[in-house]
Amino acid sequence: MRPTLRQLEYIVAVADAGQVGLAAAQLNVSQPSLSAQLSEVELDLGVTLFQRGRSGAKITPAGEEVVRRARQILHEHKDLRAAAQGGGIFQGRLRLGVLPSIGPYLLPGVVQRLHRDHPSFRLIVREESTRDLDEGLRSGRLDMIISTPEDHPGAKADMLFTEQLWAALALDHPLLVAATPLTLPALAGQTFLTLGSGHRLSHIVAGLAATAGGRVSDEYEGTSLDAIRLMAATGAGVAILPSIYAATESRRGTDVSLHLIKDPAASRTLALIQPNLPKPRPGSELLAEVLRSEATRILRAA
Template identity: 50%
Template sequence: MRPTLRQLQYLVATADTGRFSDAAERLHVSQPSLSAQIAEAESHLGAIVFERGRHGARMTPLGAEIVRRARYVLRQMEDMQSIAKSGGLGLYGRVRMGVLPTIGPYLLPRATGTLHREFPDLRLSIREESTVELQDKLTDGQMDVLISTPEDHSPTDSAHLFRESLWVAVPSDDPLAAEAGPLDLDQLAGRPVLTLGMGHRLTSLVSELAHAAGAFVSTDYEGTSLDAIRHMAALGAGVAVLPQLYVTCEARRDDVLVYRRIDTPMAERNIALVWRQGSPLTDGLQQLADALRTAASTILDEV
């Protein structure tokens, strides 16, 4: 016999919460019932998915792979239900979107009104993650679509949204603030550069820029957000490198810092809507990309 879809839901909920009791509460069933169903699923599979103990329910190495595949099966079932309800047109029901923290807070608020009008039956669940986490969660079915850098997600399908430049932010008394207009890359030579921690595409891009300019990425100050990087630059910790969308939406309100675009093709990044190949949501996601593309263009045209 095979595990049922309900049993797969129990496996995934237990993996997410780490405890049988919490998983049972999430799924509105009794803990004994959930535990019995998980034991039956393990019997059908011929494998132990969870180690039981005072620490809760910890996945075995084989169990982690089983749960990953269970997520995929459940996601496929949800896709089937969504496309059946929508008649194959547009987007319907819950769609889980992952987005880079350097993009989501600045793009999505501008797109909300359009999305509500064009997709009235769409329930968009949004979560910010690093590039690495986005890829993992798209692969195992925890997310349906991403707003991210397409080169970091393969093999996938994608729709281009926009291309943005990178800018520096420095205090008004910094030598780089003495001039206006684009900044030549070699003007960063010898300077400490501020960026996010590891796991972000932006960090890799800034590191490549620093190397090409003869600058260096500061290891004393590692930002957890773009706002943190901007504030550290204001305190003289280094030169902040910030994406254009953020500069347009947030940073330009700050009169403490001076902002200049880095004048090199290296200081640009592509942003796309990314989804799994063969997704039944493809037609609707293309429509979603159109709406996001329009919102991004409106913002970037403000520079």
């Protein structure tokens, strides 16, 4: 059968490395041998996969689709072997994409538990924006992602939990005289601080600001929840923070005052998302349960 699985691995390696020589070194094969295999595949398929030159190997439009399908075939083959051995995803490696507004606060306990229960399991985590997570899942660069399901139509989503949103106020903010929790009308006229536009959280915050009669800051877009919390501490505005992060902050002490926003729209739902294959990857249900369990533990401890 051509292209062979090994040839598919070569194609994906060159696409990832962007250079034939670098891909050959990573695969521990000679560059001439790898080039010959690429040429053989291109001849068999009747398309040019890469434009090769001094600047590297640039993937062609036809090559992008071949690489996407090659990743999928290789993943299916890996799943087949894992299923036969009875370990599912925990038999090998999983590339997990996660929102930066949840990963650093949810995953440490999850990784510790998985390492204890499945010592041979390799979890590779990539923190990316909602937009980049979707691209990574579609291209096969990521095996699964933790994200907001409405942003990934056509994928399979296992719901994990729903987070309420909190307002972080400077310690001398006038609203501190008000009772907790806060309602949206109480935030009228306030400047809302949030992540950049590539994140679903920014769209949720924009909706809250519009309902409250406030505005989203156009002077500052944070790249992390820590960054917008620090801006709120200086009095630059009201930072909107999800529950898992807020729970982490409340345990270690904070430079802001945290107030639950009492409104149905002040929430987001997170899911474990994977390509919509005929059957979910073996072991994904267990991973989802571990994630749910850790989220529950963090929120109960707050």
